[in-house]
Amino acid sequence: MSAAEDWKAAAQTFAKAEKSHDVRVRRALNNGEFEGQTVAGARIAAQANSDQLSAAESEAKALGVILSDGAARLKALVKLLDETEEQIRRDDLHISADGKVWSTESTEGSASRRTANAAEYRQSQVDNGEIESQAALSARVAKWQRRIDDVLQRFHNADIEICLALERAQKVSSNEEPDKFNAKASANVETAKLERGEELIMKLAGGTALDTAEREELKAITNDAARQNRLSRELLERVGPNAFLKLATYIDIGRKRIGHNNADYADIEKNIARMLAKASREDPFGGKWREDFRRYGMKEYSWHDEKGWKSYDVKGYQVLATIMSKAKGYDGDFLKDLTDDMLSMEKGREKSPWLLHIKLGDESNVAHDPLDAMLGIMSKHPSVATSYLTEEKLAALNDRDWNVTKVPADTVVRTNAWKEIEASDSRSGFGAALIAASTGRDPDSSQFPSGWPKHARENVRAFERIVDYYSDFARSENRDVPPQLRPFLARAMADYPHDVRELVLNPNDKAFTTEQNGLRSPLTKNVSYLMKDAVKDPEAFLSLHASQLALTSSELENFSAKDYRQPSVPLLGTARDAGQMLGIIDGMRGEAINQKTQDAEAYNDLIRLRTYHGVGALLTIIPHAGDSFQRILDYGLNGLVGGLNDEIASQGKKERAEHFSAGRRALHDLIAEKAAAVGVAEKETRNSSNVAREIDARARSGYRDGLGEYKFLPMK
The missing domain is CATH 1.10.287 (Helix Hairpins)
Known part of the structure; x- marks a missing residue:
């Protein structure tokens, strides 16, 4: 029994x-x-x-x-x-007894077929479709690991919640004798869970640390609640928005202080953010809490530095944006309304209401600019970003006061003077939202559609709207696009490589729409203008350059060995168009380098390039950039990075311009790589062969023309 x-x-x-x-x-x-x-x-x-x-x-x-x-x-x-x-x-x-998923690659195959270089042999198998790439295999393992971890977490939640319900069923109220039976015993596990969750949250929000058992209980309760809209809503309604914000501030301390079980509090933080996301979808919770946050959004709460000891006051909206950034899946209207509320709080003020006094090197993880943080959260909900970023909203966001940080005016001489500057990550959320609206994808996601994206109509119109607004803004105001946005705008354009190339290479054609995504030809002057402005940023330049190389790589896959041995007209046309487009981009970058007049600006670019997070990062944002393409991209773009470093380090304009041969070299090697993939011997694609000379001549000609033609593109 x-x-x-x-x-x-x-x-x-x-x-x-x-x-x-x-x-x-x-x-x-x-x-x-x-x-x-x-x-x-x-x-x-x-x-x-x-x-x-x-x-x-x-x-x-x-x-x-x-x-x-x-x-x-x-x-x-x-x-x-x-x-x-x-x-x-x-x-x-495979899966082990303790829940670890792993893979073992097959060792089948004749030893005689293997090369001395195991990496090359494996890559050849990937290129031939015999095995999947390491990235694809790792992604598959990670997917199943997440799945099994989730099942095991649900076991853990169930265990804790069943034990909790059993304990509460035997517990009598405090004013009765403890050895009596419980006449009000409830078999409702859910009610027991909600009651205990409320107790622990209110205890933590009140500033009292939880012991080990209590933290485990709260982790399980909030993790389980965060799986359901209704449970999330019911638990948060018991707590209320003020206690929710206080809870976030105490979790912040627990995450930072040494010896305070940081991982436990980080898990609880993610869970309560997910709970808010789930609850926001429930009516009338979203609207009611949004109104409540208007009351508490400008109230001051304590926040702490990175070690969790020094405290300073922040606004409720800054706390809210910080905690919300730990999750996604929020209701769209909830996100847009909260963002509008924060924007409305800024109106009529002489200075930003989010100003924080921060000593240099003592920044915290709080959302200094909660509005920018909300836009970053919105970027994880692309359809929301697309509908939110109207032309009127772009203007309002661009014109707002972005100076949300106060730092000492002089770091050498001690004075009481402070200066107001933008946060170190200023406009990063805004930029991410621009990408999401333009592409229909979360910019932080590594999930791409197969092949080149065919964007939805609403995303195409959003992209056109963004390009038109910022190019018109820069021209009419006679000033540059905000520098922080250049890498983001370049990434958006990098997702439309076919369209960008078609527009830029056909500047004088009559009205037309691009074949891939239906961009309208009047956009030509604005795309060209925005490209020219964006490449002032080295990371933006690399994104645009990589997207065009990736496009060329995919186009070259359509040609056979015969096309390479007896260069066909389409192949020669592809080589010329690719060379011309790369030449235009390189020419724009060359002008940007030559126009730099302040050593500090050039030095800043040099530092950014040296600390740039690698060519691999570009592959995560460029669709269709597969493993076989990565080797060329590594070679070509590493050469470009090295060349750009030399450009900045060089003193003379002439010396700087000489380094732009890296783009043409990358194209030449890409063509040779693709030829080899269809069986054309290496000696047939060397510079000395007639075949190579004819193809390379077209690429060189296009590249040379592009270097000169960019100046004559319609941009006004």
Whole structure:
């Protein structure tokens, strides 16, 4: 017999005992045959015994139901675990007893087929479609690891919640004797979970640290609640927005201070952010909490430096944006309304309401600029960013006061003077939202559609709107696009390489729409103008350059060995167009380098390039850039980075211009690589061969023309 059945049987036993007690004892005491003080006392004792038997029945029933339901819940999870494990094995992966997923590559194949270089052999198998790339394999392992981790987390949640419900079913109120049975025992695990979650959150929000067991309980409760809209809403409604913000501030301390179980608090932080995301989808929660946040958004809360000891005051909206950034999946109207509320709080003020006094090197992880942080959150919801960033909104965001940080005016001489500057990550959220609106994808996601993207109509119109606004803004105001936005605008353009090339290489054609995404030809002058401005930033330049190389790589895959041995007209046209486009981009960058007049500006570019996070980062933002392309991209762009470093380090303009041969070299090597992939021998693609000379001549001619033609592109 199971424990659940034991408790159900115990409940029946208690019920029978109560009935027997009532018949044999209470009825005898109440039949009127006995009276007096002793009998009155006996009646009271008999009633108490009857109440305890009834309470024992209630408690036993509750325990039986909790155990029965808990067993069913765990049984379902065991089935899910078995099914997931079977799916992992069917996907040719392995899983250990402790839940670790791993892969083993096949060692089949003749040793004679292998080259001395194992990496080259493996790459040849990838290129031939015999095996998947390492990146694809790692992604597959990671996907299943996340799946199995989630199942195991659900086991952990269930275990804690069942134990919690059992404990609360046996617990009597504090004003009663602890050894009594619980007459109000509840078998509702969900209610027990919500009540305990509220207790722990209010304790933590009040500034009292949780012990190990309490942290485990709160992690499990919030993790489970964050899986359902309704549960998230009910728990947050119990807590309220003010306690929610206070909770976030105490979690911030717990995450930072040494010895404060940082990982536990980080998990709780993510869970409550996910709870808010889920709850925001429930009516009328989203609208009500948005109104409540208007009341608490400008209230001051304590925040702490990176070590968790020095505190300073921040606004509620800054706390809210910080905690919300830990999750995604928010209701679109909730996001847009909160962002508008923050924008409205700035109107009519002489200075930004988000100003923080920060000593250099002492910045915290709080969202200095909550509006920018909200735009960053919006970028993880591309459809929301697309509908939000209208022309009017672009103007309002561009014109707002971005100076949200106050730092010492002089770091050498101690004075009381402060200066207002933009935050170190200023406009990063805004830039990410611009990319999301233009592409329809989260810019931080590594998930790309197969092949080159065919963008939705609303994203194409958003891209046109953004390009038009910033090019017109820069021209009409006779000033540059905000420098912080250049890498983001370049990444947006890098997602439209076909269209950008078609527009730029056909500047004088009559009205037309581009073949890939239907961009309208009047955009030509604005795309050209924005490209010329964007390449002033080295990272933006690399993004545009890489996207055109990637496009050329995919185009070259359409040609056979015959096309390379007897260069076909389409192949020669591709070589020329690619060379011309790269020449235009390089020419624009060359002018930007030559126009730099301040050593500090050039030095800043040099530092950025030296600390640039690598060519691999470009592959995560350029669609269609596969493994076979990466080797060329590595070579070509590493050459470009090196060349740019030399440009900046050189003193003479002439010397700087000479380094732009890297773009043409990358194109030449890309053509040779693609030819080799279809069986054209290396000697046939050397510079000395007639074949190579003809193809390379077209690429050189296009590149040379591009270097000169960029100046004559319509930009006004």
